Amino acid sequence: MSNTEQDKAKPGFWSLIGSTIAAAFGVQNRKNLERDFSQSSPFPFIIAGVLFTVLFVFTLFFIVKLVV
Numbered sequence: 001m002s003n004t005e006q007d008k009a010k011p012g013f014w015s016l017i018g019s020t021i022a023a024a025f026g027v028q029n030r031k032n033l034e035r036d037f038s039q040s041s042p043f044p045f046i047i048a049g050v051l052f053t054v055l056f057v058f059t060l061f062f063i064v065k066l067v068v
Helices: 003-008 015-026 029-035 044-067
Strands: none
Touching: 015 029, 015 044
16 A cells, blocks of 8 residues: 555554644644544544543543532
């Protein structure tokens, strides 16, 4: 597979998770950003972002409940 074909391939699970976490904390590097934006569909990233946000909010909620 050439580089252009690899760029259009769907992201792997760990690649998707890593990109989601890096983007959430604002530390995404330029290479990964370009790789992510070259994907054919944004839906895996949207779903991962929503799930990460929900998980993050519930985690914060339970930490606060434990402390208080």
